[in-house]
Ligand SMILES: Nc1ncnc2c1ncn2[C@@H]1O[C@H](COP(=O)(O)OP(=O)(O)OP(=O)(O)O)[C@@H](O)[C@H]1O
């Protein structure tokens with residue numbers, strides 16, 4: 001499947017809310033709770049469509065990494081906002097090479113460490129930080145969709161705030177049980193009672209904090225819910241591609 005030729009793209013344009021320009025290509029916006037598969041499924045969907053891929057969570061993670069690296073107190077919202085203004089971030093939008101750098105440091109792997117996952121919500125709930133990153137995300141979506149004819153962008157507020165006029169908006173969800181099992185398997189190599197319990201606080205705690213600033217537990221008007229609880233990874237990718245195909249038919 002990854003080597004399949006990209007489908008012909010109709011020249012659809014999406015308006016970029018709050019900006020002066022329309023997004024130049026087709027935008028697939030995906031949000032949902034932690035462990036629903038947003039990042040991994042979106043990346044594969046982007047590959048199969050020949051589109052760009054934007055992982056907006058990586059931007060919040062990079063800011064968290066930068067604050068910790070430079071000694072910024074994550075509980076000081078003003079200091080975190082100042083850091084966001086200075087953040088020397090580069091985020092790749094090639095789904096085969098979504099490299100993230102902060103300054104000269106490749107943080108692609110580092111931003112996935114538990115120390116970041118456990119603290120990233122402190123950064124993500126700061127409203128001025130969200131506004132700064134939202135503007136950057138819209139620019140990245142415009143650039144990537146222009147370069148490749150389309151982009152798959154994922155994150156907690158993509159369908160509601162960053163790209164509410166995207167032609168495809170999906171809430172990718174799964175039962176709490178499925179999400180915990182997936183994350184547990186990813187982090188601990190198993191989904192037995194012990195490892196699920198160890199994962200629970202991180203996954204549910206982060207969702208609880210993040211839901212104070214974004215709405216990702218129920219689909220907003222016009223957003224299609226794709227429930228992957230009973231789907232494997234390939235099935236989830238196929239379900240999203242089906243929604244995209246229906247929107248373009
Ligand atoms: N349908 C699926 N069936 C089984 N495993 C899946 C499925 N979708 C994703 N996964 C796996 O679940 C894990 C979590 O997926 P992923 O990181 O993409 O979720 P996410 O929604 O982006 O989470 P977060 O918002 O916390 O970053 C990954 O290891 C991924 O490979």
Ligand SMILES: Nc1ccn([C@H]2C[C@H](O)[C@@H](COP(=O)(O)O)O2)c(=O)n1
Pocket residue numbers: 034039056057058060061120121124154155156157158206210214
């Ligand atoms: N558009 C977004 C993207 C991410 N966040 C927050 C929520 C998460 O706690 C954190 C990391 O995201 P992840 O990599 O786990 O998807 O960033 C957000 O608030 N809005």
